[in-house]
Amino acid sequence: MSEEDRAANDADGAVELFRRLPDEIVREELVERFLPLARHLARRFAGRGESVEDLIQVADLGLLNAIDRFDPDRGVQFTTFAAVTITGELKRHFRDRGWSVRVPRSLQESALLVHRTLETLWQDLGRSPTISEIAEGADLPEEAVIEAMDAIQAYSPASLDAVVSEDGTPMSETVGHADPSFEVAEGWASVAPALEKLPERERRILYLRFFRGMTQTEIAQEIGISQMHISRLIAQSLERVRREIRGPEAQERGASEAEADRR
């Protein structure tokens, strides 16, 4: 190591002190000098459910560990080494308590982030990203991504009368019009009138997904809108068909549910 490097690595002037260890007085001087650094780092972790006093204790302990473990011949400035050690100690403190060290975010914020990250990754990768890829991209824990999916989609067929009524639309009404592919499955044929009421694009998306077996990513590419959008349109369309087939009384209830959703 050149003299220049040596000087750069000792910009905080700690090396000389370290060479005089294990003198207790020198050790105290080091603690005193770097305590503000520890306190500063501790405060950066405040507001996450742990008291500042506790965090300061953890950071102080981290500083003591850093002093004990620092090797002045390694060519690293002590400030850098101490910051890494103290931050590691603080993170471990949170982890030990089973808490995420990430900045807490509201569900809405997470949902927005997940949405954006999904769009970006989908563009970049040309395929549907995995949950862990989204989590990494959004800097969120995986469980937050999954919760956010629920929030984004809000797909919840709350109705229990989701079955096709026995006096439902006769098959004869559904045969011979609309896209013939919809007639391949009896289940779909019986809901054809409901499908008819969907916008053309939504009907096409359901057709591509359920009859052509295309993935959401493939459909997104084919139709030219984002995968998130496809995911939403599929969920919404399934929900709409459901509402259509469960009779006027249930539809009213559906409307009041939607009303409640808006509140």
Place this chain on the structure above:
Amino acid sequence: MEDLSTPITVNVAARPDALHILRVVAASAAALLQLPFDAVDEVRIAVDEAGVLLLASSPDADALQLEITTSDGSLLITIGTDAPTADWPRPVDRESWSWTVIQGLTLDPRFVSGDDGRPAIRFRTRPPVKTP
């Protein structure tokens, strides 16, 4: 993580507002298998639909049970109730919109009868698409 060495089992109250718990558990299991977002999305929908169907046909049920195991990179998901039903599935179950959706989103969906004739629905998720 590629495999669930121990099956996941979850019991919730047989109520529509408990379905979101099953959705989240199934989505988490799918995420463990590194399934893509769209597949995870559809697992959630299929689980939800199965729950809706079971609640409708099993009004006496107190609990819904979800069991998840893995096989060949896909999830084997079974959802059932604790109320024995002699008549399962009824024609109306086979014709239901929920069943139509489940058939479209999953592999090998079937109606099964568990211990003491407890009704259940079982399906596999699509295996992850191989990326080049």
